[in-house]
Amino acid sequence: TNQRCTYTFDLIMTSDDSCEVSFKDALVFDNKQVTEGSASQENGVWERRKTLPAEMISRNNFSVWSILKKCIGMELSKIAMPVVFNEPLSFLQRISEYMEHTHLIHRACSLSDSIDRMQVVAAFAVSAVASQWERTGKPFNPLLGETYELTREDEGYRLISEQVSHHPPISAFHAQSLKQEFEFHGSIYPKLKFWGKSVEAEPKGTMTLELLKHKEAYTWINPMCCVHNIILGKLWIEQYGTVEIVNHSTGDKCVLNFKPCGMFGKELHKVEGYIQDKSKKKLRVIYGKWTECMYSVDPKVYETHKKSDKKTGGDTKKVKQELSCEGEELDEMPEVQETVTVIPGSALLWRITPRPAHSAQMYNFTSFAMTLNELEPGMTRLLPPTDCRLRPDIRAMENGDIDTASTEKERLEEKQRAARRERSKDEEEWSTRWFQLGTNPHTGAEDWLYTGGYFDRNYTHCPNIY
Structure with missing residues (x-):
């Protein structure tokens, strides 16, 4: 079989104490099928696409510096960038990529122990x-009022998102299990800043996952993200910062440290943390890389391994780590270090799905991302006119027509500005369609909450934004 689990990979890891460790030493929490491409419908009539209609457009003849040199330290949401620097997806579609590994939520729903x-x-x-x-x-x-629907019967969920505010830009989403097992929702207000050679994104907004059968609610805020070398050199991304996941029902907490790469790239992509109960007793250590895999292990086993690692000189170099993009002197991408060293007795929690071979020519999309802007047979008549699959600028870019994409992007932005001027003249407030501002019942903080009704398929009052 082609299952993604420990006993089918014969990859041998060697730890610093010369103990050979294979994936066979790990328990398995992640047993999702790897489909090597797109999933097909159960009746076998139709398959999701495995590629885009056209390859990525070259950016070699365009200078981002000419646009950004006056913007150092500024918030970037109001700056219009040439379409060539885009990828052919709306930010609403990008948000839906949180659902790529939904099998993990199903797995969590099936477990009886709260720490598991x-x-x-x-x-x-x-x-x-x-x-x-x-x-x-x-x-x-996304344009104000833009929506995106993602229904995946094979994965057992459906999602609706809406652009609920333009200044500041706020995107709200709500995903629900088709079998009433879970709900996953949030609102995202990404703050972008330009620091000379890099762009830093602060992902303001809380993620809320509710496991309905267990009557549990988990909340967290995603890590910081930084794109390096946006002027010269090879672009590369790092994520860093502390992510705290709180189980509001039990008081358990998971603290994850997304490590900045530091000098020499020693910590590039690494994530380490622990799970503690409400009395702050550490119960599990979590480790891995956000680009590869995550494991968990008993804290005592982890500490023993760490001491052994130090004795053999595995931790002799201490390097100063910067927690921000600001003030960087060197922006060269470090060489990717060895893959994660598996500690004996660890449990594999998750392993990333391999990207398709042609991903680099397709904006580095995953197989999942490749399908997000696809119009499935018969879908157009079911969608509201605000769905971003119907956006002409994104569609043109996906088809490799950069001139039409640029013209349409400018037209849509001007149409949006004109609509805003009309509302201002009439002293009319914008009214959201599927979400309203309320209070997150678990955090007590302000949040955009789904009001329901989208899947009733009555879209007569949806605005004409395209």
Whole structure:
């Protein structure tokens, strides 16, 4: 078979104490089928696409510096970038990539122990940002009122997202299990800053995952993200910062440290953390890379391994690590270090799905991302006119027509500005369609909450934004 699990990979890892460790030493929490491409419908009539209609457009003849040199330290959401620096997806579609590893949520729902569930939820939180690896194209800014629907019967969920605010840009989403097992929702206000050679994204907004059968709610905020070398050199991405996942029902907490790469790239992509109960007793250690895999292990086993590692000189170099993009002197991408050293007795929580061979020519999309802008047979008549699959600029870029994409992008932005002027003249407030501002019942903080009704398929009052 082609299952993604420990006993089918014969990859041997060698730890610093010369103990050979294979994936066979790990228990398995992640047993999702690897499909090597797109999933097909159960009736076998139709398959999701495995490629885009056209390859990525070259950016070699365009200078981002000419646009950004006056913007150092500024918030970037109001700056219009040439379409050539985009990827052919709306930010709403990019958000839906959090759902690529939904099998982890299903796995968490099936577990009886709350700490086991927390482990898998932590892996899901890491997997939700894994698609950003090498994704250096900018998604299209959603228009006010834009929506995106993603229904995946094979994965057992459906999602609706809406652009609920333009200034500041806020995107709200709500995903629900088709069998009423879970709900996953949040609102995202990404703050982007330009620091001379890099762009830093602060992902403001809380993720909330509710496991309905267990009456549990987990919340967290995603890590910081930085895109390096946006002026010269090879673009590369790192994520860093502390992510705290709280189980509001039990008081358990998982603290994950996304490590900045530091000098020599020693910590590039690494994630380490622990799960503690409400009395702050550490119960599991979580480790791995957000670009590869995540494991968990008993804290005592982890400490023993760490001491052994130090004795053999595995931790002799201490390097100063910067926690921000600001003030960098060297921006060269470090060489990717060895893959994760598996500690004996660890449990594999998650392993990333391999990207298709032609991914680099397709904006570094995953197989999942490749399908997000596809119009499935019969879909057009079911979608509201606000769905971003119907956006002409994104569609043109996907088809490799950069001139039409640029013209349409400018037309849509001007149409949006004109509509805003009309509302201002009439002293009319914009009214959201599927979400409203409320209070997150678990955090007590302000949040955009789904009001329901989207899947009733009554779209007569949806605005004409395209």
